Amino acid sequence: MSASALLEVRDLSAHYGRVHALKPTSLLVNEGEIVTILGPNGAGKTTLLRAMLRLTPSTGQVFFKGKDITGLSTHRRAEEGIIMVQEGRGLFGQMSVRENLTLGAYTQPSGTMSMDDRLDKVFALFPRLKERINQIAGSLSGGEQQMVAVGRALMAEPKLLILDEPSLGLAPRVATEIIETLGALNRKGLGILLVEQKAPLALKLAKRVYVLSLGRIAAELPATDIKSHHDLAQYYLH
Amino acid sequence: MTSPSITSTRSLLRTLAPVAVVLTVMGIALMSSGYVVTVIGFAAIYGIFCTGLNFFMGYTGQASFGQNAFACLGGYGSAILCGGLYWDPLPAFFVSMAFSGIVAAIIGYPTLKLRGHYLAMATFALGLITYEISIEWVSLTQGYMGYSGIPPLGVGKFELVSEKHQLIALTVILLVGIWISTRLRDSRFGRALRAIAGSEPAAQALGVNVARYKLLAFVIAALYASAAGSLFAHFIGFISPEVFGGAMVVQSFTMLYLGGIGTTWGPAIGALIVSMLPEFLRGLKEMQDIAYAIILVSILIFAPRGVFALIGGWFRPKAKEGDAP
Incomplete structure (x- = not known):
């Protein structure tokens, strides 16, 4: 294990019934690093994240800051400092912004x-949320909801922030704003694992990329090696 | 834009209005005949039961069709300890509550691993099992004949012999129960329960121990149910298995949804409406049940989140200009 490893996943594997959705997968996120997982629809990206947090039954091992957390339940992993912004934001729509945060x-x-x-x-980070503090979260716009989701994750003072498609359903300007905020957080030392379908957006931030295809890691490469969609397509079709 | 003073006035009204409603109804009952006192007394007891059920079904968003089991434990606990073993009502009340809480914890631990319809069916079975035991274990419960000779509420030699005095006690207990519910709802614990109702995976990912909190909500609901069962036994002086049967489940669900599931005052307001409405409609004779059903359905159509949620909305601060809808 690397001395600066924040999160290390070894041979994580998950099934949905008979479907082997995630084949043995290993990855590494170092302290203060942004790592991106790219992949098409159905590649197993969300399953991988859910398995990491034990929201989905899985086999394999997960280490966090050198400690084996494989046996820990989801809430204990959150206590360790691994906080995830789920796909679809996972906001509590009937609660106010303040209560969510x-x-x-x-x-x-x-x-x-x-x-x-x-x-x-x-x-x-998100001045607009102050104006919306007493508003019901479900009544916010998509961009504001994503800000609440990220803000809520930051309230936990995470050591590793995991985001599952934070740009999903957002206008390009808002998505860019969110990504820039994540970049600013990373410059302050926060480790980030970002799952995205929109490669150009994710590649603005990440130094290292895992390409996930058909439930397995098809490639691990520096972000600078991906110049166009064509570079990714060869792995997607792998 | 709404000024802070208007906002705080609305907030104050929102807090005080239900207290005023409950106290007014109880006040009217105290100035009325014994029958009205009995009806409102039942409403207060159901209000306590539903306030507890609201922890599990409203705040936490789980389904329980078997909370009558714990009312049954509380009722028979108080009946046997006071009527058979001559305990004072107060220690019998608390011992029955503790017993119900322990039983809820033991049963809830494996049962709450189930979700949705499976959890509903398992809890329903719990109510049925308790019902059967209360019928079959004749030496303890006196079976179908029921248990009589239960003394009224009291402390030591001081007994609340008059129904009106008992109604005052029930009102105080109901208000304390709602106060606890309100305080817990707005606490860290209450937010965790509501997060579970919103999304279990999201709550877990934020560090909420979902299994533990669901069990706690189940046990709290059982404690309230036990208290309601004990109070029923002391208020009427008699209990039988039918008192805690399936009708109690249907009645309490109606109260909960009509008043406003997940709201603090909704269960009590629902209990008052559902208990009093048949009395107002008594003059309609054979049309009474039809009118009752039409009114209940109409309320649920026009106030799908319950009466308290509807009224509460009138006092809620208006959204600022430019706020998203």
């Missing part, structure tokens, strides 16, 4: 930082 700090012991200070840190 407050739930983000669920794992944080009281007394370390006041809730208002935590909220202010999120508002510094």
